[in-house]
Amino acid sequence: MDMDMQPELCKVDDALGILVGKWKPIILLILLQEGTKRFSDLKRRVPGITQKMLTKQLRELEEEDIITRNVYAQVPPKVEYSISEYGESLEPILVAMHEWGTAHTLHKTKKGQL
Amino acid sequence: MDMDMQPELCKVDDALGILVGKWKPIILLILLQEGTKRFSDLKRRVPGITQKMLTKQLRELEEEDIITRNVYAQVPPKVEYSISEYGESLEPILVAMHEWGTAHTLHKTKKGQL
């Protein structure tokens, strides 16, 4: 169909590249489901994540225009993150993954019981 | 909604855990779209992958019952891989990712042109 005969494959990797990482899907789900959050709120909602990692993930998501960063000139600092309009377009993928994950849990349970 | 107030997150991670890896989605798409393939066919269809990586990815997918491995008692050896019935249930996710990836390419192009 194309020069290297697999034009579609890289597209999937694009999506994966954005969703992947130990923390990104969790961050995205929180922002999608609960709306705008401050840095410290996110840190509380994602137990176990370090500041460095949270910062890194947020920066990467911002880079891809998936989330929006809003800094308030205050002390102590206040920074809010929210899903961008574009980022909302990821929702079907997250939903598909969530549905599959739920079914997968059952599948594993069944296997375990045999 | 649940004890730790984020019951959904781990489900998404389950799907992600299976799809992630530099090569898994490509392998899965090939098997989904083109059906059963031998090891060497896959190697040819996924340029750049090493035998070690291909073997590893296939083993992991097999572990999760996503693909099926069929060994023929021949010399030189012949081993065929195909998507399992269960593995086919991943298709909606792959499709959602592919669609998003396609739109994402446009999005990036637009940005680049500004």
Next chain:
DNA sequence: ACAGTTAGTATCATTATGTATACTATACCA
């Protein structure tokens, strides 16, 4: 006798990813 084929394994090197810990600025509160 010797090269080519297939589906791997073994070993080592290099990156990528993640963790732990300490540190900063500045305002507010006691």
Next chain:
DNA sequence: TGGTATAGTATACATAATGATACTAACTGT
């Protein structure tokens, strides 16, 4: 005067993922 809070940065380190390369068994064809 000292402690608390926020949103980070800096540094060092540990672990996991990926890559490069060489090797194997056993049969076929030359």
